[in-house]
Amino acid sequence: MTAQAWATMAAYVALLLALAVPLGAYIARVFTGEAHLARRLLGPLERLSYRVAGVRADEEMSWRRYASALLLFNLFGVLVVYGLQRLQGVLPLNPAGLPGVPPEVAFNTAVSFASNTNWQAYGGETTMSHLTQMAALTVQNFVSAATGLAVLVALIRGFTRRLTETIGSFWVDLVRGTVYVLLPLSLVLALALVSQGVVQTLDGAVELAPAAAAGQETEPASEQIALGPVASQVAIKQLGTNGGGFFNVNSAHPLENPTPFSNLLQMLAILLVPAALCFTFGALVKDRRQGVALFLAMLVIFVPLMIGTVAAEQAGNPALTALGLDPAGGNLEGKEVRFGVVDSAIWATSTTAASNGSVNAMHDSFTPLGGLAPMWLMQLGEIVFGGVGSGLYGMLVYALIAVFIAGLMVGRTPEYLGKKIEAYEMKMGMLVVLFPAAAVLLGTALACVLPAGTAALGNPGPHGFSEMLYAFSSGANNNGSAFGGLTVSGHFYSVAIGLCMVLGRYGLIVPVLAIAGALARKKGVPMTAGTLETHTPLFVGLLVGTILLVGALTFIPALALGPIIEHLSFGAK
Amino acid sequence: MLTLLRPAAVLLACATLLTGLLYPLVVTGLAQAVFPAEANGSLILAAPGRVEASALIGRPSERDRDFWSRPSATSPHPYNGAASSGSNLGPYHPALVEAVRGRVEALRAAHPERAGVPIPVDLVTTSGSGLDPHISPAAAHFQTARVARARGLSEETVRGLVDAHTEGRMLGLFGAPRVHVLRLNRALDALPPGGA
Helix, strand or coil: CCHHHHHHHHHHHHHHHHHHHHHHHHHHHHHHCCCCHHHHHHHHHHHHHHHHHCCCCCCCCEHHHHHHHHHHHHHHHHHHHHHHHHHHHHCCCCCCCCCCCCHHHHHHHHHHHHCCCCCCCCCHHHHCCHHHHHHHHHHHHHHHHHHHHHHHHHHHHHHHCCCCCECCCHHHHHHHHHHHHHHHHHHHHHHHHHHHCCCECCCCCEECCCHHHHCCCCCCCCCEECCCEHHHHHHHHHHCCCCCCCCCCHHHCCCCCCCHHHHHHHHHHHHHHHHHHHHHHHHHCCCHHHHHHHHHHHHHHHHHHHHHHHHHHHHCCHHHHCCCECHHHCCCCCCCCCCHHHHHHHHHHHHHHCCCCCCCCCHHHCCHHHHHHHHHHHHCCCCCCCCCCHHHHHHHHHHHHHHHHHHHHHCCCCEECCEECCHHHHHHHHHHHHHHHHHHHHHHHHHHHCHHHHCCCCCCHHHHHHHHHHHHHHHHCCCCCCCCCCCCCCHHHHHHHHHHHHHHHHHHHHHHHHHHHHHHHCCCCCCCCCCCCCCCHHHHHHHHHHHHHHHHHHHHHHHHHHHHHHHHHHHCC | CHHHHHHHHHHHHHHHHHHHHHHHHHHHHHHHHHCHHHHCCCEEEEECCEEEEECCCCCCCCCCCCCCCCCCCCCCCCCCCCCCCCCCCCCCCHHHHHHHHHHHHHHHHHCHHHCCCCECHHHHCCCCCCCCCEECHHHHHHHHHHHHHHHCCCHHHHHHHHHHCEECCECCCECCCEEEHHHHHHHHHHCCCCCC
């Protein structure tokens, strides 16, 4: 690996940290209700929305009511997104005259955007009208991220509150996350992206003059260039860990990600909010060291996988080098020259560490080992930074499991942040671990034995298996990136991955809220000499070990059939 | 449960108005006012009302006198700006290896001056978007002898032009060095006949 690559990775992590710490402190103030600039400017919007919705800001909810409100709101979201797609042909803001989306793809897309997955079984510029992109997809980009944020804040209240039945108001958490966190950040990022050349217009495609008139002999190569309200959607797709792009090839498209600077901004935005939330957590539990410990646990898993992916992609493709290609060029199939191998590999690791799923290069064309790290990061449960809110609440569930295992080893009742961790929390925690893992493995197995599963493959042999494994890993963990060679617009994949996305999102949110409710009811226990401290390097090691052990035992057999065997068959020199 | 229906419906409507209409419209308004060229696709006009290309989307040439772009996987034709696409071929897919073999042979035949020189990878692989406007400096320098020959220029002149059109990394750290193919070809066209 080149010195250039090391320097780029170090600079990326340093910039991320420099931005995440202050943002984390700000988000904590948003949810404690303290005064801040955005509240002074946008406070009337918050209060107006409560008034028309008939919501009292101080009305608290039990965990069951909180979960009901969340599920109902998300259900309405699915219905609206489905309806707008089906009806877009007769609705305004459709300059390309696109017809309604077929039912199975519309269902898949509705679930996909509501669940913060943004799996895309369609090509954006050739399927979705501007109205659908804005009023259906962009809206869900905001509120699905705000939903994850709300669940995290509710879980943190479970730790900080004592002897109470309530964990906050979903309506208030939803509105504050949207208006004070996601909206201002998106506005700034969208304009910064436009300055680089990301398009933002309500017009449709632009016609190119025939090239012959410009002095060319050959026929014009591209008669049309698709345009649209791109920057506004790209900003929130990155900040909200959504990942659903405007164009088919997402952030590899020059009008969605035109320069190295726009690429850097988007790479930072992918991990920004999930990383910042670690520091928000530290502030809200009034012990910054707890947040730093969780951040470090994430970083300890992320950095080696990033280095491994960069190294694998820089090493290039031996099958092509044998044809006389420059071995120093790396693996450039599916990558853009302006980003190069290094920034594409860093992006691939970041977008799968976060449950983002936007891409600036085609993951299907990565080397076997370069594609393995992104796949495994998703399979770990999207907790290494993970989605907005969802990454950290998943990580907190693993922290509970880690203290529980430690408690078993020394024969003491496990505690975390002054709360006893008992059988009920562990049962709910196991659901959080098992649901997505089961969905990935059973879904892939089903795809392998059904003709509809294997007919959709874009690649033969172990790489074809990787395409299926990647698809279900992405769907069940709400990532949304894909090995794009797989044709996923058919009935089988639309429905199967749609169901995986539902299970992987709401099958986790409900148990997490149940844990929040159970914790809030408990009294605090004082720290004693026998309490396991949860901010020490020992605990970080225990937590990382737990995550990697579960992830390795569950998925290495499947990975062995895909990327590992592919590497051993073709890639090993 | 019934008391949750109204807030759920109304807040979704509020979110749709705020983030689905107001937010994109405000961004559109500000973008059109402050960065009109960028917001509309960084278009290059051949004449008023006649759009020749976007500066950000590749516009390939196959003529011997021009620098060639990367291969493209868009359909139905390469560099289709209305439907972006990568090849999504795995690294050892026989179709990828065969396609690259064919491109290598074509390049070798067109560049006898470069016999034995390793071929820059980007020149024979498709990009993620299929619309890549750039090639690497190595890919440009690989072609200088052919372009100089076809245009009756000295190779030094062409090499100098490539160097002048090479953009480096941002802050020396991010992105990769690159040459904008369309701009380089236009700069060649602007040279006085017979070379400078």
